[in-house]
Amino acid sequence: MHSKNPPLVFSVTSGKGGVGKTNISVNLALCLAKLDKRVVLLDADLGLANVDVVLGLAPELNLFHLFHQGVSLKKVLYKTPYGFHILPASSGVAEMLSLSTGQKLELLEAMDYLEDRIDYLIVDTGAGINDNVLYFNLAARERLLVLTTEPTSLTDAYALIKVMHMNHAVNRFRVVVNMAQSEKAAKQVFSKLYAACDHFLDGISLDFVDFIPHDTTVRQAVIRQTPFCHMAPEAPASLKVGAIARKITSWDVDAQLDGNIKFFWKKLLFQEQPVA
Structure with missing residues (x-):
């Protein structure tokens, strides 16, 4: 029997x-789908979408049709061969680069269809600190921040944390270091990010989830437009992502909502809170 709790939304x-x-x-x-979880992946890089490209899929409908042609979210939802669904976005469409306030609310309302049908909504945001990126991060319950050992990745990750913290009072982030040469290198870059946040920002919580090693299998899978966990399930990167997925299923999510509107906010607002 599936939980009556709201789906966990993480960016x-x-x-x-x-x-x-x-x-x-x-x-x-x-x-997560392999763990018998009901999963939807939302491509939230609305103007430069590529989830469908990575998967080698060609959905006929995407979020552009939801916003501009009145197509229902149910029709946009696309079942992949890998046990999960995607909500694809469009690529190279200027109208999708920045959602209006009305469109943001429209998307939140449309998501009600999924509320009792899924366990996890994964929101693949764009990169940077533009309006869409901030909006989707604010609408998620948890934020999984991806960085690499490159210095520019570190400084840009700090910039995103700073904006989310200073402008929107978001204080909690989970961190994955990707394409690391070793666990030591991954933890070193995480330590630098932690030190910067600790020194310049007050009250930030950073949780090192894990690292994903540099793995030539990943590039081969991208070229073949196949998930590397499917193409080579025993590859080092695949094993690490599998371990991260298992960790996600045991995340202790803060029951307290911040002041930002969330996906499935109605159920979050009225769900029974634990007695103190």
């Missing part, structure tokens, strides 16, 4: 592009 986000964020989102969706 997979980054301060810069090229850190493997979408690839991690896709493979986490696959691994």
Whole structure:
């Protein structure tokens, strides 16, 4: 029997592009589905969508049709061969680069269809600190921040944390270091991010989830437009993503809502709170 709790919504986000964020989102969706979880992956990089490309799929409908042609979310929802569904976005469509306030509310309302049908909603955001990226991070309960050991990845990740903290009072982030040469290298870059946040920002909580090693299998899978956890389930990167998926199923999510509107906010608002 599935839980009556609201689905857990978590974003997979980054301060810069090229850190493997979408690839991690896709493979986490696959691994959670393998754990018998009902999963939807939302491609929230609305103007430069590529979840469908990574998967080698060609959905006829996407979120553009939801916003501009009145197509229902149910019709946009696309079942993949890997046990999870995607909500694809459009690519190269200027009208999708920044959602209006009305469109943001429309999407929240449309998501009501999924509320009792899924366990996890993974939100693959764009990179950076533009309005869409901030909106989708605010609408998630948890934020999985992806960075690499490159210095620019570190500085851009800090910039995203700073904006979310200073402008929106978001204080909690979970961190995955991707394409690391070793666990030591991954923890070193996490320590630098932690030290910067601890020194310059007050009250930030950073949780090191895990690292994903540099693995040539990943690039081969991208070229074949196949999730690497499917193509090579025993590859080092695949094993790590599988371990991260299992950790996600045991996340202790803060019951207290911040002041930002959330996906499935109605059920979150009225769900029974634990007695103190």
